[in-house]
Amino acid sequence: MKRLLHYLSGYKLESILGPLFKMLEASFELFVPLVVASMIDVGIKQGNSAYILRQGGLLILLGIIGLACSLTAQYFAAKASVSAATCLRNDLFRHISNLSYTEIDTVGTSTLITRMTSDINQVQTGINMVLRLFLRSPFVVFGAMIMAFTVDVKAAMAFVVVIPLLSVVVFGILLISMPLYKKVQKQLDQVMLTTRENLMGVRVIRAFNRQKSETARFEEENGLLVRLQVFVGKISALLNPVTYIMINFAIIAVVWIGALQVGAGVITQGKVVALVNYMSQILVELVKLANLMIIISKSVACMNRVDTIFKMEPSIKEKQQSLASGDKVLIGQENSLPKLVFDQVSFLYAGAKEESLSGIDFSVKKGETIGIIGGTGSGKSTVVNLIPRFYDVASGQVSLDGRDVRDYPLEMLREKIGVVPQKAVLFKGSLRENMQWGKKDASDEEIYRALDIAQAREFVDSKKKGLNLYIEQGGRNLSGGQRQRLTIARALVREPEILILDDSASALDFATDARLRRAIKENTGDMTVFLVSQRAATIRNADQILVLDDGKLAGKGTHKELLNSCELYREICLSQLSKEEVERDGR
Numbered sequence: 001m002k003r004l005l006h007y008l009s010g011y012k013l014e015s016i017l018g019p020l021f022k023m024l025e026a027s028f029e030l031f032v033p034l035v036v037a038s039m040i041d042v043g044i045k046q047g048n049s050a051y052i053l054r055q056g057g058l059l060i061l062l063g064i065i066g067l068a069c070s071l072t073a074q075y076f077a078a079k080a081s082v083s084a085a086t087c088l089r090n091d092l093f094r095h096i097s098n099l100s101y102t103e104i105d106t107v108g109t110s111t112l113i114t115r116m117t118s119d120i121n122q123v124q125t126g127i128n129m130v131l132r133l134f135l136r137s138p139f140v141v142f143g144a145m146i147m148a149f150t151v152d153v154k155a156a157m158a159f160v161v162v163i164p165l166l167s168v169v170v171f172g173i174l175l176i177s178m179p180l181y182k183k184v185q186k187q188l189d190q191v192m193l194t195t196r197e198n199l200m201g202v203r204v205i206r207a208f209n210r211q212k213s214e215t216a217r218f219e220e221e222n223g224l225l226v227r228l229q230v231f232v233g234k235i236s237a238l239l240n241p242v243t244y245i246m247i248n249f250a251i252i253a254v255v256w257i258g259a260l261q262v263g264a265g266v267i268t269q270g271k272v273v274a275l276v277n278y279m280s281q282i283l284v285e286l287v288k289l290a291n292l293m294i295i296i297s298k299s300v301a302c303m304n305r306v307d308t309i310f311k312m313e314p315s316i317k318e319k320q321q322s323l324a325s326g327d328k329v330l331i332g333q334e335n336s337l338p339k340l341v342f343d344q345v346s347f348l349y350a351g352a353k354e355e356s357l358s359g360i361d362f363s364v365k366k367g368e369t370i371g372i373i374g375g376t377g378s379g380k381s382t383v384v385n386l387i388p389r390f391y392d393v394a395s396g397q398v399s400l401d402g403r404d405v406r407d408y409p410l411e412m413l414r415e416k417i418g419v420v421p422q423k424a425v426l427f428k429g430s431l432r433e434n435m436q437w438g439k440k441d442a443s444d445e446e447i448y449r450a451l452d453i454a455q456a457r458e459f460v461d462s463k464k465k466g467l468n469l470y471i472e473q474g475g476r477n478l479s480g481g482q483r484q485r486l487t488i489a490r491a492l493v494r495e496p497e498i499l500i501l502d503d504s505a506s507a508l509d510f511a512t513d514a515r516l517r518r519a520i521k522e523n524t525g526d527m528t529v530f531l532v533s534q535r536a537a538t539i540r541n542a543d544q545i546l547v548l549d550d551g552k553l554a555g556k557g558t559h560k561e562l563l564n565s566c567e568l569y570r571e572i573c574l575s576q577l578s579k580e581e582v583e584r585d586g587r
């Protein structure tokens with residue numbers, strides 16, 4: 001809650017004026033029963049029509065003033081809640097953007113989406129309702145009780161008895177329901193996860209005719225959410241009937257005691273009506289307060305969930321010291337040092353029991369092309385993800401230009417590297433805007449050069465819209481191969497020192513793949529290129545090939561060397577190339 005108060009502190013004026021105007025509204029409301037009592041005791045009793053009209057006009061005036069105060073309070077409460085929630089959402093998004101792959105993998109995308117949307121919306125509703133009712137409702141309750149004592153002490157004793165009892169009921173139900181609302185929100189995460197999986201995998205689901213089973217799975221998850229919501233709803237629903245029963249018994253007591261007092265000549269009929277009105281006001285406000293408590297319990301549960309994300313520290317941290325002095329030393333040694341070195345690197349994913357990589361040891365010279373091949377799950381992508389520090393090594397060291405990558409500021413490190421991930425991701429907007437993700441101020445000439453190298457120029461020209469070609473969300477209006485070529489071009493626009501192609505040509509035919517690799521080799525100068533692939537043909541001409549097997553380096557060398565020294569690599573080649581071709585390359 002400290003975090004929430006921090007966000008509200010930026011809107012102190014609105015947070016003060018909202019409740020203040022609500023209490024002004026309540027103050028005018030407390031005078032209404034007294035005006036009604038005077039109308040009965042004076043106007044009606046004496047048959048004074050002019051007095052009744054004057055008091056009626058006073059009631060209308062009180063109503064107009066109360067309405068103005070209420071609208072003003074609503075405005076300030078809405079402004080404070082929406083503004084605070086906007087800042088909270090912006091900061092949460094910024095914090096999530098700074099989290100490393102490890103934290104995002106641990107929490108899950110669907111959970112983060114729920115925190116960003118449903119949870120913060122509930123917090124916003126809670127802030128709004130608290131500013132409007134949290135002070136107003138208790139003020140009316142205790143104000144009505146005090147006003148009742150000014151009317152008649154004996155009849156007002158019913159207020160003293162019923163208000164503590166109602167407080168026990170309201171806060172008791174609140175304490176029971178709050179943990180249950182946490183379970184509801186947790187199950188909502190699960191429903192969100194199931195929904196996301198089904199929507200993203202809809203083609204696969206239909207291809208395997210699994211609609212019925214997936215529908216049944218969703219209904220099961222959603223059914224559990226409904227059962228939890230119904231259960232906590234039943235508990236919360238006890239508030240209104242219990243409150244009404246207790247208040248109605250209190251009204252009966254007030255009328256009974258008031259009748260005795262009227263019979264004894266102690267108070268008038270108008271004052272009895274005023275007491276009943278005050279009790280009715282308490283009823284209405286306690287019902288509002290009970291509903292407010294439900295909203296608060298939901299909001300507190302949601303804010304705690306949001307706070308857990310804020311408390312999550314990124315495992316990838318930058319060192320504070322500058323690299324300026326060290327970089328000056330490296331300039332003269334640049335050509336004599338290996339471009340990249342993996343020194344006995346091991347890596348363990350969060351929550352995993354076994355290492356995904358162990359004892360990885362190799363060095364790369366500037367301008368070399370490195371091929372990485374191996375079976376599924378052998379650790380190919382994990383190796384290249386350690387270079388831009390998407391993950392940090394568990395032991396060992398990854399060095400770039402003679403310096404541990406952990407010593408670089410992340411922005412400086414990643415400016416040196418262009419990454420093309422396995423899944424081709426494009427963003428909604430023009431082709432030019434997508435290409436400028438690689439370099440913000442990239443000229444059209446630089447973009448077209450990158451498109452030429454990536455073998456994407458031909459299909460871009462065929463669209464006849466140039467760099468203004470509109471790309472839908474996720475590149476849905478493009479084929480898989482077209483998306484892959486554009487993501488390669490986006491990385492090339494940056495002209496990085498190291499280019500990582502993580503199985504990013506899997507959707508290309510062999511001829512296009514060959515032209516792509518040849519163009520990269522001929523046009524990238526001293527760029528160091530990593531080719532991660534399942535295809536032996538893709539990496540066979542690399543200067544150095546790394547063969548991975550179950551997270552270990554099974555072999556390294558040229559295509560010819562590995563055919564003679566690495567049995568695993570030979571088996572991969574034999575499964576993809578002809579035996580004659582393998583025998584010829586091995587000689």
